[in-house]
Amino acid sequence: MEQADERIGARVRYWRERRKLGRKQFADMVGRSTSWLDKIESGERELARLPMIERVAEVLRIDPTVLTDDHRDQRARQCVDVGEVQAIRRALAAYPGLRTSAPEADFGTVARQASYLDHAWSMSRFTVVARHLPGLMAEAQVAVQTVSEADRVAAYRILVTVYRLASSMLLKFETNDVAWLAADRAMNTAMRIDDTWSLARATRSVARAMTSIHERSQAIATLLAMADRMRPEVNSNAAELLSLHGMLYLAASITAAGQEDADLAREMHEAALASALIYEPHYNDHHTFFGVTNTQIHRVSALVRLHECGQALEFAATISSRAVAALSAERQANYLLDLTEAHAGVGDYRQAVRMLGRAEQIAPEEVRCRPLAHGLLRSLLNNTTGEPGRLVRQMAGRAGVEA
Structure with missing residues (x-):
């Protein structure tokens, strides 16, 4: 069995390399020699005194327990952190x-x-x-x-x-x-x-950045100004620009839904759909995964933001699951997070747990690391019992989320 000092030493090396710190640079920051560091990382020397553990963790910008606890170390490795x-x-x-x-x-x-x-x-x-x-x-x-x-x-x-x-x-x-x-x-x-x-x-x-600071009207105006500006070029260069043009309307639809403007959200969805219906698979989508399916799942997202969870689920039922599976993991996972929220919104917590579990399988970091998913986990922890409750507790444990 691997000794505790060897595990701690291996963690020090992992986090030092993840922070892109050289051996001498890190040793100097801790106030020790490179030979001391080599012995710590190899497990030859024990890192046992709490003040030194705290100093090493401070330099690495991690919680000290990440060095001493297997579970916390594993959880920290899987997520983007403050460093x-x-x-x-x-x-x-x-x-x-x-x-x-x-x-x-x-x-x-x-x-x-x-x-x-x-x-x-x-x-x-x-x-x-x-x-x-x-x-x-x-x-x-x-x-x-x-x-x-x-x-x-x-x-x-x-x-x-x-x-x-x-x-x-x-x-x-x-x-x-x-x-x-x-x-x-x-x-x-x-x-x-x-x-x-x-x-x-x-x-x-x-x-999106404007929306995050609650400047939604300005965000929509900016998106539509760009859509108008590029329209003549889209007509002459659809292969390169059509997908980007359609994504501007999708972004406007989601932003309008966030400010509870249902009519504008619908209008922007229809504008995006018009582009999607003439879109061809050989067009260069620049990782947008633009097309009918992505337009449809954006509509679900807009309806969730409009607090129309029942309508969102009804619309989702019309979308081909095979087509969704062809999208990127990031797109699939965010769609499943929207469905999680929609099912919770109508009180179907069992299905909400199922959707969140599928999202974790497809894209673990989306569920285990993102604040948005953590909020969904806390809500489900407070509203589930029995087998769904057990599954939520397991997911919450992997994400480090408490009720």
């Missing part, structure tokens, strides 16, 4: 353009990394995104300054994508003030290149 949010914040605070000289970025590597993180996001692998995003942000910022003219638009699109990922990540974990900064950076970057593709993507991020 990674701070790293994203620090990356947003950098202005590489102020440097008199900057090393050239390998544009091919930057492009591949951006694509990888975009895919990780679609799979709800938020810890993967959070660990690599700050470094990619710095490299993408350099890339726009150093690439050849032939790659200039592509480099700006990558930087917009990186800022959008940062904003979306921060909104998932309700760090709304910094999410607004990241979205604004995306929009300003898109405006510098005056590229419709970039502007459409940045607009969605800005609108």
